[in-house]
């Protein structure tokens with residue numbers, strides 16, 4: 001269900017690493033229970049936007065920013081909310097599945113244990129629910145105590161999504177979540193992303209225009225640190241306004257053929 005409620009707003013946001021100005025006057029608004037697809041060439045700033053939304057650059061002494069990122073009505077850089085609570089509410093899935101060197105079960109309870117969200121006796125139920133939501137339960141239910149690295153890469157990516165779901169995030173960001181996967185695993189993750197929209201708001205970075213067409217509601221095209229164009233998916237792809245957008249769509253189509 002798409003409502004008009006804005007869960008995340010990025011307002012006149014700029015970011016620098018040292019002298020390098022990598023995000024330039026970014027403005028974005030995310031509606032609750034929607035999927036925003038971010039596309040753009042390599043080095044354009046897609047990952048950096050996500051890292052800023054999760055405050056993953058805070059420990060980098062060369063990082064500077066100005067502007068605002070408002071999550072659920074609060075500025076994430078001004079709020080007293082601890083960073084681990086922000087990351088509980090805004091989860092991130094990386095291009096290469098980031099499983100911890102633990103068992104499948106150990107991965108699944110990691111956030112639950114650290115954030116003390118529930119009693120230990122409730123862990124198994126929460127783990128099962130999240131694994132089922134990520135369509136992984138049947139494949140792992142008899143091997144929960146095996147090393148997570150023994151899973152296939154596609155299963156590892158679904159484990160990362162299931163692990164993110166255990167802590168009830170409001171937003172899940174995915175940075176090229178299927179670029180390391182085969183077509184079957186890609187289809188499984190895309191199906192999962194579309195299902196998750198009922199529960200969470202999603203941001204998905206992709207180099208694959210066809211994937212953006214399949215899953216996104218709203219598309220943002222970023223180039224050289226700037227949002228060149230953004231809009232509702234069908235309008236964006238059928239009637240792009242800017243020459244740069246037209247060129248990029250044409251170029252990526254040629255690359256795929």
Ligand SMILES: Nc1ncnc2c1ncn2[C@@H]1O[C@H](COP(=O)(O)OP(=O)(O)OP(=O)(O)O)[C@@H](O)[C@H]1O
Pocket residue numbers: 017020022040041042043044045046047048049060
């Ligand atoms: N920690 C950092 N220190 C210095 N420069 C950085 C840092 N992180 C990113 N950059 C620079 O910021 C720019 C944007 O990088 P970013 O990783 O966001 O691009 P991207 O759009 O995700 O590219 P790709 O599609 O290749 O993943 C690049 O020029 C990159 O070199």
Ligand SMILES: [Mg+2]
Pocket residue numbers: 046047048175
């Ligand atoms: Mg990137």
